[in-house]
Amino acid sequence: MTVTVRIARTSGEQVFAVESLAQQTVLDALFYIQNELDPTVSFRCSCRVGMCGSCGMVINGKEGLACRTSLKPLGGDVTLQPLRHVPVIKDLVVDMEGFFSKYRMIEPYLQPRSEIVAPIVAPLDSHIRQEIDLGLECISCGLCLSACDVVGMVPEFLGPAALNRAYNLIADVRDDKTEERLRVVGQSRAGVWQCHTHMSCVEVCPKNIAPTRAIAHLKRTLIRRRVVGPKKRPIPKLQRILQEEI
Amino acid sequence: MATPSPVKPEVSTARSSTPPVSWAWILQRFSGLLLLVFLAGHLWVEHFMNARVDVIASRLTHGIYDTLDIGLLIVVVYHGLNGLRGILKETLEGRAVWLDYTLSCLGIVTVVWGVDILWAFWYHRPFLIF
Amino acid sequence: MPHKHTRGYKAFWAHRVSGLLILGYLYLHLCLLSAVLLPSGSHDFNAVAKVVEQPIFIVADLVLFAIILVHVLNGLRLIVADFGWMIRENRFAIWLSMAVGAIMVLIAVLTLMPHLVG
Ligand code: HEM
Ligand code: HEM
Numbered sequence A: 001m002t003v004t005v006r007i008a009r010t011s012g013e014q015v016f017a018v019e020s021l022a023q024q025t026v027l028d029a030l031f032y033i034q035n036e037l038d039p040t041v042s043f044r045c046s047c048r049v050g051m052c053g054s055c056g057m058v059i060n061g062k063e064g065l066a067c068r069t070s071l072k073p074l075g076g077d078v079t080l081q082p083l084r085h086v087p088v089i090k091d092l093v094v095d096m097e098g099f100f101s102k103y104r105m106i107e108p109y110l111q112p113r114s115e116i117v118a119p120i121v122a123p124l125d126s127h128i129r130q131e132i133d134l135g136l137e138c139i140s141c142g143l144c145l146s147a148c149d150v151v152g153m154v155p156e157f158l159g160p161a162a163l164n165r166a167y168n169l170i171a172d173v174r175d176d177k178t179e180e181r182l183r184v185v186g187q188s189r190a191g192v193w194q195c196h197t198h199m200s201c202v203e204v205c206p207k208n209i210a211p212t213r214a215i216a217h218l219k220r221t222l223i224r225r226r227v228v229g230p231k232k233r234p235i236p237k238l239q240r241i242l243q244e245e246i
Numbered sequence B: 001m002a003t004p005s006p007v008k009p010e011v012s013t014a015r016s017s018t019p020p021v022s023w024a025w026i027l028q029r030f031s032g033l034l035l036l037v038f039l040a041g042h043l044w045v046e047h048f049m050n051a052r053v054d055v056i057a058s059r060l061t062h063g064i065y066d067t068l069d070i071g072l073l074i075v076v077v078y079h080g081l082n083g084l085r086g087i088l089k090e091t092l093e094g095r096a097v098w099l100d101y102t103l104s105c106l107g108i109v110t111v112v113w114g115v116d117i118l119w120a121f122w123y124h125r126p127f128l129i130f
Numbered sequence C: 001m002p003h004k005h006t007r008g009y010k011a012f013w014a015h016r017v018s019g020l021l022i023l024g025y026l027y028l029h030l031c032l033l034s035a036v037l038l039p040s041g042s043h044d045f046n047a048v049a050k051v052v053e054q055p056i057f058i059v060a061d062l063v064l065f066a067i068i069l070v071h072v073l074n075g076l077r078l079i080v081a082d083f084g085w086m087i088r089e090n091r092f093a094i095w096l097s098m099a100v101g102a103i104m105v106l107i108a109v110l111t112l113m114p115h116l117v118g
């Protein structure tokens, strides 16, 4: 199968003809181009199996991971563009600082409540764990930020990945920073109220996460807090589950 | 030996201010749901009941139609202008307080105008204001 | 290559444009009502009624009805999504709401047919 690969390079579009096997991916084609046709073509990758999140790009007009996108269903014509809403460094390589700075704003790590003095594990089959389970799969590839047209309209909008992570930490009963995180995600232009429910992030996520669901949950949490006050957060219940497991 | 509890007794985590909500966002949903009732009622009344001016006027002597008209008027003006405000705020930088004043005034003027129209229906006489 | 926009994105623009069109119609509506009732005006709604019974106005009426349905059904879908429902099924939800709208427009066309063909 001969595939025409058009790459939107910094120097302009360049077309390559690639001989490919049926089972090869877009990333394989890029390696072929770099090894055999033009060593100056730049792109990022690391794991090649869809778990590091570095090979995100726009493939035939839609965001995807190069290493998880087969060439065959794309037909003979493949157009590759860098991710949107982030500056391009060279060819398909973008500066992800804008993505990670938004991530950093919600302090994307667990900050345990002071009453927790020893490691505490939420068992895999507990309700508490299942609520946050899928969201934990995020590999921060940035596809959702690129697909989100609200980010295109309002650049300060935190975007699907950061808000999804914030939701995960807020839903986690072990976390102590719920109030602080809610104050960040509740902001008017940067926060959840800016989301217009396009659900483009849901459609492109390679891990099948639904950030829109997380954002909707955050909106309801914020409203509930304002109307009926904070929910009691049942650490002792988690402890009971834990001890039953033991 | 019993496993040591990983949890200390619960301490108060009360903090001062509640995280922000957007009332404009919430009210846009509520007014949308109200509009569903009002608009369905309005379209039903206008299409399936006679629309001659005397019929409308006599209809309007029944409180239910006044309520329907004024309710529709207020809610549709709020929802439409609040939607417009959201769109403009999205494209404008900063807080743009003047926008809120302008649209609030426009909304009040529109509601007064609409009530004035109904007034003419009620009393079979020219408008008070316009 | 232009970006391949998602169905939710297109639905968003349909929602926004239809909302603004209805807002524009509202002012047209108020202008019309007050023009009929102005002291200098005819005070004659029956004359107006004759005009608006022409097929062209009936068609305009149907177009307005369709625009309202796009906004209303989309708006309901968005409110449903705010409860966290039908999010993974969003593409289907958009399809469903527009199908319901199409059926309602069809019913309206059939009801108004006598006026259309005179
Ligand atoms: C009858 C039921 C209606 C429902 C359920 C409804 C629902 C909604 C919802 C949920 C939104 C928020 C959309 C978003 O955040 O992206 C919205 C926006 C809007 N609505 Fe409605 N609406 C209704 C009727 C109307 C009417 C009659 C008008 C015209 C006067 C109108 C004008 C607008 C405008 C201009 C917006 C802003 C659009 C945007 O932000 O993109 N709506 N509506
Ligand atoms: C095409 C179908 C429509 C027809 C035939 C129609 C007709 C009328 C008539 C005859 C009145 C006079 C008062 C009465 O009868 O009770 C009226 C009032 C009103 N209509 Fe409609 N209408 C239509 C659609 C709409 C739509 C889509 C909206 C919303 C954007 C709307 C908003 C209003 C409002 C707010 C009033 C009250 C006016 C006032 O307060 O002065 N109408 N309509």
Ligand code: FES
Residues within 6 Å of the ligand: A044, A045, A046, A047, A048, A049, A050, A051, A052, A053, A054, A055, A056, A065, A066, A067, A068
């Ligand atoms: S190379 Fe790691 S996700 Fe594609």
